[in-house]
Amino acid sequence: MKYFSTNRKAPAVGFREATLLGQPADKGLYFPERIPRLTEDFWSDFADKPPAQIAFEVIAPFVAGEIDDEELLRICAETVDFEFPLVRITPEISALELFHGATLAFKDVGARFMSRCLRYFSKEKSEKTIVIVATSGDTGGAVANGFYDVDGVEVVILYPKGKVSKVQELQLTTLGRNITALEVGGNFDDCQTLAKTALADEELKKKVFLTSANSINVARWLPQQFYYFYAYRQWISEIQNPKSEIRNPVVCVPSGNFGNICAGILAHITGLPCAKFIAATNVNDVIPNFLATGEMREKPAVATLSNAMDVARPSNFVRILEIFDHDYLNLKEKLAAASVTDETTAATMRAVYEKHGYLLDPHGAVGFYALERYLENNPGQAGYFLETAHPVKFDSVEQIVGTFGDVPESVGALYERPKQSIEIAPDYEELKEILLGKV
Numbered sequence: 001m002k003y004f005s006t007n008r009k010a011p012a013v014g015f016r017e018a019t020l021l022g023q024p025a026d027k028g029l030y031f032p033e034r035i036p037r038l039t040e041d042f043w044s045d046f047a048d049k050p051p052a053q054i055a056f057e058v059i060a061p062f063v064a065g066e067i068d069d070e071e072l073l074r075i076c077a078e079t080v081d082f083e084f085p086l087v088r089i090t091p092e093i094s095a096l097e098l099f100h101g102a103t104l105a106f107k108d109v110g111a112r113f114m115s116r117c118l119r120y121f122s123k124e125k126s127e128k129t130i131v132i133v134a135t136s137g138d139t140g141g142a143v144a145n146g147f148y149d150v151d152g153v154e155v156v157i158l159y160p161k162g163k164v165s166k167v168q169e170l171q172l173t174t175l176g177r178n179i180t181a182l183e184v185g186g187n188f189d190d191c192q193t194l195a196k197t198a199l200a201d202e203e204l205k206k207k208v209f210l211t212s213a214n215s216i217n218v219a220r221w222l223p224q225q226f227y228y229f230y231a232y233r234q235w236i237s238e239i240q241n242p243k244s245e246i247r248n249p250v251v252c253v254p255s256g257n258f259g260n261i262c263a264g265i266l267a268h269i270t271g272l273p274c275a276k277f278i279a280a281t282n283v284n285d286v287i288p289n290f291l292a293t294g295e296m297r298e299k300p301a302v303a304t305l306s307n308a309m310d311v312a313r314p315s316n317f318v319r320i321l322e323i324f325d326h327d328y329l330n331l332k333e334k335l336a337a338a339s340v341t342d343e344t345t346a347a348t349m350r351a352v353y354e355k356h357g358y359l360l361d362p363h364g365a366v367g368f369y370a371l372e373r374y375l376e377n378n379p380g381q382a383g384y385f386l387e388t389a390h391p392v393k394f395d396s397v398e399q400i401v402g403t404f405g406d407v408p409e410s411v412g413a414l415y416e417r418p419k420q421s422i423e424i425a426p427d428y429e430e431l432k433e434i435l436l437g438k439v
């Protein structure tokens with residue numbers, strides 16, 4: 001399997017190269033030359049297959065032998081070693097809870113898979129590997145945790161001082177060992193600029209193997225397919241009355257960079273039954289606007305309650321276009337979108353807690369609301385939304401609903417560990433010195 005660049009100016013590469021490079025030189029995104037189809041064999045024992053085996057069979061055609069089968073199965077097992085429950089909230093709406101992993105957000109899946117691929121691929125390298133990542137909250141923790149104690153890999157995380165939640169900051173700063181957290185006196189964009197400057201620094205790249213763990217990396221994007229299969233298995237076994245004719249679920253994904261939903265659509269193309277996808281965004285609504293008008297009108301990002309989705313230019317959307325061969329009408333057949341304001345998000349969090357006793361985080365609330373509206377307008381269907389992170393990760397939840405719900409034990413333990421971070425100005429020279437110190 002080769003991966004070509006969506007800009008079509010850089011050469012096609014295999015899975016290993018695509019993982020190590022992250023992004024092609026022409027600044028496109030890597031995309032598989034051909035989308036594999038799941039076979040009868042896969043479905044014949046689908047209901048009984050262990051989750052790691054499902055993951056393995058889903059990802060194997062994409063890895064195409066570049067990791068040996070035994071190792072790939074082990075990587076899959078380590079990636080999905082937690083629960084992905086589908087929880088019914090109303091007769092028509094369920095939540096696919098993706099927050100039972102190490103850092104309580106879906107990004108654990110991609111980060112764990114990618115870290116282990118990188119460990120495998122960097123074994124043959126003589127120079128040190130440094131993973132640099134800018135985060136507005138969830139990514140940093142997932143990447144730090146995924147790479148924690150991985151031999152031969154140093155991780156440097158840049159986060160904006162005072163702009164991540166308490167729990168997110170603790171997840172970033174209490175690991176130590178091969179994880180260095182840099183608290184940047186600036187905003188997320190400053191962090192991203194610093195990371196990009198480092199990744200383009202030729203002098204530095206002569207001394208270390210520098211890579212980024214951002215969400216466009218194929219090794220983070222592709223494993224996000226796994227939980228859509230786990231959802232479907234629960235959908236057919238528990239949610240639906242076995243006597244009734246099984247309806248395919250409407251799948252609603254709270255979206256920012258559109259990596260998560262793109263993985264779901266990819267899974268669907270390989271053979272996973274789904275009735276429709278809904279991209280739920282906050283007021284950063286470039287894509288809902290695009291689907292409504294056919295025009296991509298960019299505007300600056302606005303800060304919202306669902307801050308992991310405050311994205312002006314959704315980087316993974318081009319992959320969705322690629323899946324549909326840039327055919328707008330085809331795309332609209334499968335993908336709907338809705339944008340949800342902060343006011344509605346907060347009202348949804350309160351209402352769902354009061355009516356159903358289910359505590360949503362702001363991202364999940366955006367998903368719940370968009371799905372509820374869709375089902376109102378399309379009666380006779382049912383579906384699930386992705387609850388992308390645990391409510392305790394967002395300080396606003398307690399302010400809005402008055403509780404964090406059942407807080408996982410791991411959160412309490414975080415408060416007992418000392419914070420370790422280095423404050424830096426948004427100045428590349430300061431960052432460079434720190435990176436050179438790790439060589």
Ligand SMILES: *Cc1c(COP(=O)(O)O)cnc(C)c1O
Nearest residue numbers: 138256257258259260308388389
């Ligand atoms: C990253 C993130 C999202 C957005 O996912 P994309 O793949 O960027 O669309 C949604 N919710 C939470 C909690 C996140 O951390």
